[in-house]
Structure formats: C-alpha cells, structure tokens
Amino acid sequence: MMGLQGDTDIQWVSSIDSPEFDRFKYAVSHSSIIGLDAEWKPVVRPHQPTFPPVLLLQVACRLTTSSSCVVFLLDLSNEGDNNNNNNLLLVPSVYELLANVFLSPNILKLGFRFKQDLLYLSSTFQNASHSASAFHKVEPFMDIASIYSNHLQQQNKQSRRKTATKSLSSICHELLGFSLSKELQCSDWSLRPLTQAQMTYAALDALCLIHIFDVFQHRLLQQGAITEVDCSGLNIGLKQILREPTNSTGIFRTTYCEAVEMVRATILEYPQKLQEASLKKSSWGTIPMDYTLLQIVRKYGDKLILTESDGKPRTSKKKGKRKSFTCKEKQVASLDEWEGPPPWDCSLGGDGCPKFLCDVMVEGLAKHLRCVGIDAAVPYSKKPDTRELIDQAIKEKRVILTRDAKLLRHEYLLRNQIYRVKSLLKNDQLIEVIETFELKICEDQLMSRCTKCNGRFIQKPLSIEEAIEAAKGFQVIPNCLFDRNIEFWQCTDCNQLYWEGTQYHNAVQKFIDVCKITSTD
Known part of the structure; x- marks a missing residue:
C-alpha cells in the first residue's frame, strides 16, 4: 500500500x-x-x-x-x-x-x-x-x-x-x-x-x-x-x-x-x-x-x-518484435509535405494496398476515396480523442488524413502515418491525396467499395430474385427495378445492396472526370 x-x-x-x-x-x-x-x-x-x-x-x-x-x-x-x-x-x-x-x-x-x-x-x-x-x-x-x-x-x-x-x-x-x-x-x-x-x-x-x-x-x-x-x-x-x-x-x-x-x-x-x-x-x-x-x-x-x-481486425497470436512509441508531444513548425514511405509499403512489411483513416474534419473525403476504390476508414467512435485516433492508425497501418494541425504535434505519428490535407473542397482533396500518395486509379475500381461502411462487395453480382431475398426486412428495392435487367451488388460487411442505376452511372462519370481517367477500351 x-x-x-x-x-x-x-x-x-x-x-x-x-x-x-x-x-x-x-x-x-x-x-x-x-x-x-x-x-x-x-x-x-x-x-x-x-x-x-x-x-x-x-x-x-x-x-x-x-x-x-x-x-x-x-x-x-x-x-x-x-x-x-x-x-x-x-x-x-x-x-x-x-x-x-x-x-x-x-x-x-x-x-x-x-x-x-x-x-x-x-x-x-x-x-x-x-x-x-x-x-x-x-x-x-x-x-x-x-x-x-x-x-x-x-x-x-x-x-x-x-x-x-x-x-x-x-x-x-x-x-x-x-x-x-x-x-x-x-x-x-x-x-x-x-x-x-x-x-x-x-x-x-x-x-x-x-x-x-x-x-x-x-x-x-x-x-x-x-x-x-x-x-x-x-x-x-x-x-x-x-x-x-x-x-x-x-x-x-x-x-x-x-x-x-x-x-x-x-x-x-x-x-x-x-x-x-x-x-x-x-x-x-x-x-x-x-x-x-x-x-x-x-x-x-x-x-x-x-x-x-x-472486434475487427482480430488480434494475432503470432509473436513478433514490438516497436514502442513515446507518447510525447512535439511542436512542429511545418510538416506540409509528405515524406513517406507509407506504412502499407512492401518494404515495411505492408501489403501494398493504400489505407487511410479520415478524421471528422475530412469525413467527406473518406466517401470520395471509397468511390474510387480506396480503403478509407473513419474513427471507431463518433467523437474520438487523439489517443483513440492514434491507436487505430497504428494497429491498422493507416495514414491519418486530417486538416487539424494539432495532430502533427504527436512525434510518433510524424513519420509516415499522418498527412494534413490542404484543400477545402472534397474533389480537390481527392486529387490532392491521389497525387501526393501516387495512387493508381482505374475505371474498374470505381464504385467497388461500400460508401456506407468501407466494406468490399461480394464478387459475384446478385440476380433480382437473390437481391429481393437479401433485402427482406433490411432494405426496400424500388418496384421500377423489377422489369429492368440490372445487376445488384451487396456489401460483405454491412449487407447494404447497390445496383447499377442512373445514380450509379452518374457517380462513375463524375469520378472519371474528376480523376481524369482515360478509358482503356
């Protein structure tokens, strides 16, 4: 005692x-x-x-x-x-x-x-x-x-x-x-x-x-x-x-x-x-x-x-060397330029797939990134403190995207895990992130992630009968879609259904224009 x-x-x-x-x-x-x-x-x-x-x-x-x-x-x-x-x-x-x-x-x-x-x-x-x-x-x-x-x-x-x-x-x-x-x-x-x-x-x-x-x-x-x-x-x-x-x-x-x-x-x-x-x-x-x-x-x-x-991602029982980080704040004069490499880089043991964590100041950017097929998560809680944001970025090997300059004070996140977005408009922010991290965006990637939860779609499209069954008690499918030969897609995480209607085609065309994607046909 x-x-x-x-x-x-x-x-x-x-x-x-x-x-x-x-x-x-x-x-x-x-x-x-x-x-x-x-x-x-x-x-x-x-x-x-x-x-x-x-x-x-x-x-x-x-x-x-x-x-x-x-x-x-x-x-x-x-x-x-x-x-x-x-x-x-x-x-x-x-x-x-x-x-x-x-x-x-x-x-x-x-x-x-x-x-x-x-x-x-x-x-x-x-x-x-x-x-x-x-x-x-x-x-x-x-x-x-x-x-x-x-x-x-x-x-x-x-x-x-x-x-x-x-x-x-x-x-x-x-x-x-x-x-x-x-x-x-x-x-x-x-x-x-x-x-x-x-x-x-x-x-x-x-x-x-x-x-x-x-x-x-x-x-x-x-x-x-x-x-x-x-x-x-x-x-x-x-x-x-x-x-x-x-x-x-x-x-x-x-x-x-x-x-x-x-x-x-x-x-x-x-x-x-x-x-x-x-x-x-x-x-x-x-x-x-x-x-x-x-x-x-x-x-x-x-x-x-x-x-x-x-509980996702599940913890691993594999043993490995741990890198500790000192939670000491440091005043930073200017860190506007990305220095890389990002944590998903293969040279650092990553899988090569870009992964971002968008804080509350750039939530709209998260949806835009998902629309072009990029893994963009948001914080676990609606009002996370800095410690929660840091822990999520570390364990999921994500780069934090933010407009909050105060986050740059955290010394152990300065290298390769945080980037301050300079643009104000969502489209401009999207282009900024694509260019900064040299992301490759192709037409096949567009609308390949769930904009609601960031999950992936089931690889095989659903027929109208399968979609109706999947939507029971969960989602309403408009009657006007029943007589049309369209494909349905379902998120593997939240089960949200999507279909290739007018809204889908408008969104695809929008991001083709924003990202200046050239058709490979």
Whole structure:
C-alpha cells in the first residue's frame, strides 16, 4: 500500500493467493459504485494489426458499508509464471469475477470513454483462452464524458463554448479543483515493478471518476431530479463540502487544497471486515443499491456493448518484435509535405494496398476515396480523442488524413502515418491525396467499395430474385427495378445492396472526370 494525496489506499494485485486479491473480492462485492480504467503500451506489430494487450486494470471501489474508497491495480502483464497463480490472465476465477462485476445490476460502473479500454481488455482475455466473447458487455454503466457534456457543463451559464474533446484532466480541474497530470499516460506500462508515480497516476484516473459522479449526484439532488435519502453514511469531509452554497457559475469548484482535503476526508481506513478478508475467502455476493443511486441508474444509466465489428481486425497470436512509441508531444513548425514511405509499403512489411483513416474534419473525403476504390476508414467512435485516433492508425497501418494541425504535434505519428490535407473542397482533396500518395486509379475500381461502411462487395453480382431475398426486412428495392435487367451488388460487411442505376452511372462519370481517367477500351 502507498499514499495518494495523503491517505488513499492503493492495493497492488498480482496473485490470487495474495491478501490483496481477497480484499479485492470483498471490496467489489461490497461496493455500489466502481471506477474503471486500463493502461497499455502503444505498439505496432510488423506483420498483422493487433490490439495492444492491457497491462494494468484499475478498479476504484467505494465501500457501501463506510463510503470509503480503495483503488485496486490488477497486474495483467506476463511477468508472472504461467504455471502458477502469478499470472492473473490465466486464472479462470479472475475472469469470472470481473465478468460478474461488469454485469452485476447492483454495481454502477463508471468510465471515461471506456469502450476502447473494454475492447482491448476483451482482446487480452480472449488471447488468454478464456472466452470467445470476453467482456462484451458492461451494465449498468455511465460515461463520465457524457455526464459532463449533457448535464454538468450545462449548469455553467457562463461557460465557454462547449467542446467535444474535453479531457478528463480539464473536467477534474473544473469540477474538483485540481488537474490530473498526463505526463505518464504513455509511459512503459510493461515494466515491472511500476514506479510510485505510475501507480499514483493510474489510481487517480479511476478514483476521480467516483468523485466526479458525486458532483453529478449532488446536482441532481439540488435540481430535485432525484429524491434524497438518509446520507448519514457519508463521511463529514465530503458532506460538508457538498452542502456549501453553489457559486455564481453553478458548477461545484474547490481550490487544490480543498480538493486534497476532500480526497483525504472521503478515503478512510478499511473497515475491520476488509482487513480480515485476507484471512478468509468471501463468497460472491453483492449489496443492493440504495434508493438514491437506484434512481440515478434507472434514469441516466446506460450499457456498454461490444459488437462483432468492434472486434475487427482480430488480434494475432503470432509473436513478433514490438516497436514502442513515446507518447510525447512535439511542436512542429511545418510538416506540409509528405515524406513517406507509407506504412502499407512492401518494404515495411505492408501489403501494398493504400489505407487511410479520415478524421471528422475530412469525413467527406473518406466517401470520395471509397468511390474510387480506396480503403478509407473513419474513427471507431463518433467523437474520438487523439489517443483513440492514434491507436487505430497504428494497429491498422493507416495514414491519418486530417486538416487539424494539432495532430502533427504527436512525434510518433510524424513519420509516415499522418498527412494534413490542404484543400477545402472534397474533389480537390481527392486529387490532392491521389497525387501526393501516387495512387493508381482505374475505371474498374470505381464504385467497388461500400460508401456506407468501407466494406468490399461480394464478387459475384446478385440476380433480382437473390437481391429481393437479401433485402427482406433490411432494405426496400424500388418496384421500377423489377422489369429492368440490372445487376445488384451487396456489401460483405454491412449487407447494404447497390445496383447499377442512373445514380450509379452518374457517380462513375463524375469520378472519371474528376480523376481524369482515360478509358482503356
């Protein structure tokens, strides 16, 4: 155990035979709220894109019996011996316990844009041969980013213009009065033992989620959105701060010193039962939520579900040398010119097929690239942060296309994986990318990819009868097409149907003109 802001308790869990693991089992079964976060090392494999393995899972627990908090750091690295209990990934009871926690209706799970963490965590346990659908669902769940943007930020009438990329650190600064340092975010989490600074950073990322939720709950009580019940279980430090009159901004704020005292006041010594948990194994059982929390979950709770498409591309079990990247930002004066070669280059172990990742600023360019047969993906989430965009580009060996000059600050993406588009119009952007990357576009490539999802079409065209069958309950085929001898094509990924009608021929002619394609006939 080590100190965080004075009295925070951090438990390092690396073996199921340890007293820390017994305390972890007790804590999660006696907590109604937990905060979740994960750490991994950004890597790229030379032969096949993979998800990076999760090396550390942080679980912050608020004990129902005392309202005190403790943060457990679960070591998921491969440092332990695979033949004993030193490797938590290989112990079925660990997977079963986490699966129960993620699905328990009595535990509210908090995260900050946790979907990517869940995806990597699922992949990590799948590779450990536990389950083909490891951790595909978390319920009930609440995203702190969503809580802030939809509820807490709206309370500040004097707030600056809302931004979709508000970081956890800035949210903590606004609501709790102190900022989280992100200097260790991309440190090497595979090294053991972790430094005290790393453990402190990891613990705070999970712990702050619970305290931000406290602000949200307090706001709901003030607004009368939920009914207050007996709060005698709250320790005096947090209760006293929360009951202070709100300031003119309508947002709960404290100074740094007050924030430290809040953390100290809300995190007390373990109850005697938790200390005794190391001497005996407690059976799995959870305590029902109190009425106040239950109201919040029913009204604002959500669920996090991984779909089959989220898991693509599948992780590879082939071993290869890993290249690590330092997540350090660097100011760049001018990087307007492409220097290459791109990551798909055969000399770098690529397959020679151009692949791009278009951020939200050039989404229209993504559809144009698909229309000329180029693989152009978009971010997994609608509002990705920089880290998500980086990880997707690395694992899929794509070049990021953007108009955001700030992305060029990321040193480990400067070489061969990012390009700033200069043109404003979609047609001009398309020509710019084709010329910059020396892409070869022919008429046969046009309209060969799904503009909706970037998938490929089934190679054999469908007859009208096959198309009608494929469209049942999914898509409506206009009656005017039934008497015409046309071919239908279906996307292998999203099953969308296309046909060679007037719109198709107009689009083909448009891109022949834009790309100045010369017919080979």
